[in-house]
Amino acid sequence: MKNGLDRQRNIQRVFLACAIVLALQAANLQLFDGSYAKLADATAIEELTVYPPRGIIYDRNGERIVNNEATFDLMVTYNQIDLKKMDVEKFCGILDIKKEDFKRNLDKDWRSGKFSKSVPFVFLKKISPEKNARLLESQYEFPGFFVQARSIRGYPFDAGAHVLGYINEVDPRDIERNKGKYETGDYIGAAGLEYGYEDYLRGKKGVTNLLRDNLGRIVGKYKQGERDSAAIAGKDLVSSIDIELQAYGEKLMRNKTGSVVAIDPKTGQILAMISAPTYNPNLLVMTNERGQEFSRLLTDPLRYFFDRTVMAKYPPGSIFKTVVSLIGLQEGVINTDAGFNCSGGYFYAGRLYKCHHSGHLNGVVDAIAHSCNTYFMNKYRDEIDKNGYSNPQSGLDEFNKYMVQFGFGQKLGIDYPNESPGGFPTSAYYDKLYPKNYGSWHSPTIMSCGIGQGELQLTTIQMANLAACLANRGYWYPPHLVKEFKDGTPIPERFYEKHKVEIDQRYFETVVEGMSQCVVRGTARIAQVPGIAVCGKTGTSQNPHGDDHSVFFAFAPKDNPKIAIAVYVENAGWGASYAAPIAGLMIEKMLNDTISTQRLAIEERMINADLTSKILASRAQEKIQAKLPKPKPDSLPDPAKIPTEIPDAVNPKDSKPQINRK
Numbered sequence: 001m002k003n004g005l006d007r008q009r010n011i012q013r014v015f016l017a018c019a020i021v022l023a024l025q026a027a028n029l030q031l032f033d034g035s036y037a038k039l040a041d042a043t044a045i046e047e048l049t050v051y052p053p054r055g056i057i058y059d060r061n062g063e064r065i066v067n068n069e070a071t072f073d074l075m076v077t078y079n080q081i082d083l084k085k086m087d088v089e090k091f092c093g094i095l096d097i098k099k100e101d102f103k104r105n106l107d108k109d110w111r112s113g114k115f116s117k118s119v120p121f122v123f124l125k126k127i128s129p130e131k132n133a134r135l136l137e138s139q140y141e142f143p144g145f146f147v148q149a150r151s152i153r154g155y156p157f158d159a160g161a162h163v164l165g166y167i168n169e170v171d172p173r174d175i176e177r178n179k180g181k182y183e184t185g186d187y188i189g190a191a192g193l194e195y196g197y198e199d200y201l202r203g204k205k206g207v208t209n210l211l212r213d214n215l216g217r218i219v220g221k222y223k224q225g226e227r228d229s230a231a232i233a234g235k236d237l238v239s240s241i242d243i244e245l246q247a248y249g250e251k252l253m254r255n256k257t258g259s260v261v262a263i264d265p266k267t268g269q270i271l272a273m274i275s276a277p278t279y280n281p282n283l284l285v286m287t288n289e290r291g292q293e294f295s296r297l298l299t300d301p302l303r304y305f306f307d308r309t310v311m312a313k314y315p316p317g318s319i320f321k322t323v324v325s326l327i328g329l330q331e332g333v334i335n336t337d338a339g340f341n342c343s344g345g346y347f348y349a350g351r352l353y354k355c356h357h358s359g360h361l362n363g364v365v366d367a368i369a370h371s372c373n374t375y376f377m378n379k380y381r382d383e384i385d386k387n388g389y390s391n392p393q394s395g396l397d398e399f400n401k402y403m404v405q406f407g408f409g410q411k412l413g414i415d416y417p418n419e420s421p422g423g424f425p426t427s428a429y430y431d432k433l434y435p436k437n438y439g440s441w442h443s444p445t446i447m448s449c450g451i452g453q454g455e456l457q458l459t460t461i462q463m464a465n466l467a468a469c470l471a472n473r474g475y476w477y478p479p480h481l482v483k484e485f486k487d488g489t490p491i492p493e494r495f496y497e498k499h500k501v502e503i504d505q506r507y508f509e510t511v512v513e514g515m516s517q518c519v520v521r522g523t524a525r526i527a528q529v530p531g532i533a534v535c536g537k538t539g540t541s542q543n544p545h546g547d548d549h550s551v552f553f554a555f556a557p558k559d560n561p562k563i564a565i566a567v568y569v570e571n572a573g574w575g576a577s578y579a580a581p582i583a584g585l586m587i588e589k590m591l592n593d594t595i596s597t598q599r600l601a602i603e604e605r606m607i608n609a610d611l612t613s614k615i616l617a618s619r620a621q622e623k624i625q626a627k628l629p630k631p632k633p634d635s636l637p638d639p640a641k642i643p644t645e646i647p648d649a650v651n652p653k654d655s656k657p658q659i660n661r662k
Contacts (some may be wrong), residue, residue, distance in 0.1 A: 162274075392443050
């Protein structure tokens with residue numbers, strides 16, 4: 001009997017202990033542990049990201065060139081959808097889409113890592129306010145879907161697509177690279193100024209907590225918004241771009257391939273930055289049609305996304321003769337006023353390298369004005385042979401010391417993505433290229449570099465920066481696109497750094513005079529602007545795949561310059577055919593705000609000129625030659641492939657340039 005009683009008491013103790021444990025756990029869950037309360041909240045509260053408006057971008061004169069437009073994105077969380085219960089037909093009717101669109105927008109590559117079934121993603125971009133209102137009335141019928149208010153970029157001017165850039169939705173690589181900054185669904189600057197100043201423009205996200213009833217309808221803010229945080233707008237940026245000059249330059253470069261860069265030489269601020277062909281920046285705003293437009297531009301043989309202002313590396317042609325002149329004067333191998341007789345070409349080893357200027361030159365000013373190849377091949381050889389014909393290495397090394405000071409062979413540090421350093425050949429490069437034995441190359445081997453050909457490669461922005469350096473008579477500031485921030489944030493200090501070239505100012509004055517005479521009476525007469533002293537230099541750059549490239553750089557006015565510009569038009573022939581008139585018109589537009597009556601015919605011819613067929617033919621030839629085996633380097637440049645500068649007198653009444661050969 002006693003044993004039975006003990007067993008009964010033991011059972012009672014077990015039940016009592018279990019009851020006490022359960023009571024304590026219930027008290028803990030209700031009074032101390034908030035996790036279940038949070039879980040309950042989660043079923044009634046929806047935490048939504050509040051996206052900040054990106055900073056506005058202005059041009060240097062206060063015009064809005066990038067703004068924000070309100071839009072609504074329809075978001076979806078895949079795991080919250082019940083397709084068996086959902087009225088898909090009604091849903092598609094509200095949004096005016098087909099069932100095929102519904103299925104396509106919902107199906108994602110879940111293995112890619114870009115999407116997650118438990119994380120909201122964009123189902124439909126930029127739905128109209130009317131559709132948004134209709135959807136809100138019935139949203140409780142479509143759990144898993146919600147509308148996210150966003151702001152997307154808008155472009156008041158149909159100009160500046162490359163320089164302004166565009167935004168993209170982040171992908172896994174963006175999220176990984178920027179630890180903690182971005183989440184799926186965020187936008188990020190992907191090109192141009194949007195990319196260069198992403199940290200300034202993007203702002204800071206906020207959070208809002210909304211309370212929903214049992215039907216999923218929003219009934220207000222949770223706890224009067226005490227958990228909410230406000231979004232902080234991005235910083236407004238004033239760019240250095242003059243949008244009217246930018247648009248005008250793009251108009252002149254229509255149906256052409258190439259680039260234009262214009263700089264304020266006093267500050268290094270970029271006034272215009274044009275890569276042609278270009279496109280309407282509004283094509284790449286965050287809309288449902290964006291993907292189709294992006295693919296079209298990406299696959300076009302004209303290479304719309306290749307930014308030729310900073311990425312393309314070109315032989316500069318005869319504009320490089322200004323550099324040869326400066327270095328030669330500083331090193332004492334060129335005498336300013338020493339006469340020179342040109343017999344119509346440069347003879348070496350039984351070969352004639354033709355030159356258009358046959359006659360007497362009164363010095364380096366004449367040589368620059370008439371762009372005499374014979375003169376500059378001679379003088380470049382003198383510079384390389386300064387320490388003896390058998391020691392070209394030391395001469396080239398001394399020459400290249402100045403090349404670095406001009407900013408060649410290196411990135412200038414622009415606040416803009418994908419800048420190429422360009423390049424210039426070194427003695428080590430030639431020693432490797434001609435490896436038979438030390439001294440197997442000499443000054444004649446590389447003399448085409450003296451007229452801007454050979455292995456020399458510059459970007460258009462480097463050419464414009466050279467023009468700015470000449471305008472300043474010996475110094476330059478790093479080219480940049482930011483002028484100021486509206487909130488007073490200072491621009492990077494590096495843009496105030498003055499880079500000096502160790503060449504006496506008097507030699508710059510000599511070369512500047514040569515450039516002035518080039519426009520007054522030489523190869524660049526078509527760049528003359530009434531009432532403005534323009535200093536410029538034409539170039540014709542060899543193109544192995546088709547017609548040569550037209551090159552020109554200049555600054556104006558001669559005293560107290562306000563603009564330095566470089567123009568490079570591919571497959572356009574002589575420098576005075578297209579590059580020089582385009583630069584002259586842009587200088588006139590910038591300084592006078594209008595085009596004089598006597599130059600309207602030139603303007604019309606530039607606007608209407610269509611070089612598309614030449615461009616496509618050059619692309620086709622380039623592909624063919626890319627498949628052929630590369631020939632071994634010749635010890636001398638091919639005379640037939642060295643362009644000669646022709647003094648051009650273009651008749652503005654004609655649709656094609658007419659060349660007068662003297």
